[in-house]
Amino acid sequence: MSNHRFILALAVTLGLPLYASAEGAKKIQDNSFLVEEAYNQEAGVVQHIQSFMYLKQSKEWAYSFTQEWPVPDETHQLSYTIPVLRTPDPGASIGVGDILLNYRYQAVANERVAFAPRLSIIAPTGDYKKGHGTGATGIQVNLPLSVELSDTVVTHWNLGGTYTPKSKEAGGARADTVGSNYGASLIYLMTPNFNLMLEAAGANFQVVQPDGNKQREKTMFINPGFRYAANFDSGLQVVSGVSRPIGVGSSSGTQGVLVYLSLEHPFK
Template identity: 45%
Template sequence: MMFFRSLTVVLCVLSVCAVTSAEVVKDNSFLIEEAYNQEAGVVQFIQSYQYIDPAHEWTYNFTNEIPITDETHQFSYVIPVMKLNGVEEETQVGDVLLNYRYQLLNTDLVAIAPRFTLILPTGDYKKGFGNGVAGFQFNQAVSLTLSEKWTNHWNAGFTYTPDAKNSDGDTASVFGFNFGTSVVYNVTPKTNLLCEFAFNNAESVVAQDTKANESTYYIVPGIRTAFDVGQETEVVPGIGALLGLGPSAVEHERGVFVYLSIESKLW
């Protein structure tokens, strides 16, 4: 109960402290991707922290989004650091993601941006922090502007890792898929309420050529706000509650998601 009371206080503080501006906050959701690439010369640095109870595990992600000449093409990378509770508690870097995203469409009403990702085997698969081999991921993001106050975002994609390894060195090709949607309500252009739904299904290697399947379901209500620092930099903090649904609710999974973005025009 103390966690959710503290979360409520933080949400209220963020709402009261928000700075109103004419430009609406974009591309700052939590588990759902918005289909907006960075504008020319604008680089975004994102930090996120996700804590899950009762497993008492957490993941910290550092993401850097960089436009390639203009908003049509975007490169980004994600460096994850995770704490896992296995036989022993471990905190290590996981598999790094290298992303290319193409701005297929961006109008006043609809934006579409497919993402192609190479997953590098940087995590220690022997301790559960990676798959031991390179993998591939695809995600399709679609954003719909419903009105001046409401925006709707949709994600769907998959992950494929050939000959993934478990901690014993057994291998099998694993596949996973994801689906999600969110609604964003603009209390002011710079203060937004969010409600996200994220579903993930993933296979894991349990023995040679043998796989297990697991799904997670989360709903994430939250808030984000934005502050202008000078004329070229925008800072966007956000916070949300992770609430398990379906099997995740049966296992009493819940947690918190903390977000911080710094976006600057560097050239």
């Protein structure tokens, strides 16, 4: 998520593989939609994540591709996120947004609790004149915490912030902007590879105005959904999911659809 737009996830698989492992018991982790989970990649395993969200009222959408790598094991993780955006009507346009370069440290990882703070550099790759970016390099911090309450119930918690010095609006006016993000989720494991999900996620951020002043904007979504994993003897795990983001508070009246696809597999 950049400080000017609530980049939300998902892309759906077009049919599940036919030869999933008969064991099929690998638990789904690190595959939430709006809330970041606190599990880094294991040594020798890479994850490719695609996500897509469409909002009906404004007809805007956001697609993102993320790739996560252990360096060299789960203590340290590097990743990048490339978003593609369609801005709201009227005057809609499509383009690449600001790319995130991420480092995450697995500070805590035991049977019930995981904590993995993330530091991201937000590169100004999006066209700020079209509303696809801020026109400046930003810094983002997120603090994801995951807690297993039981063998079938897991919660995830997020709190973060973004700082973008000399952020631009479409006409070129500049100002330093800050933003915050927060979220929580409840995951119910009906089986290890089929989960019901309920997420809540929001953001509070500043947007530069044509006169150089800053305006504060807020977004908030409740997001019920589900996800399914197909596990293979090769170590490949395919996770697909669908959810329905519903705007509340300042985002009331906004509804959409979110679809998700992740491929995680050994690379050595």
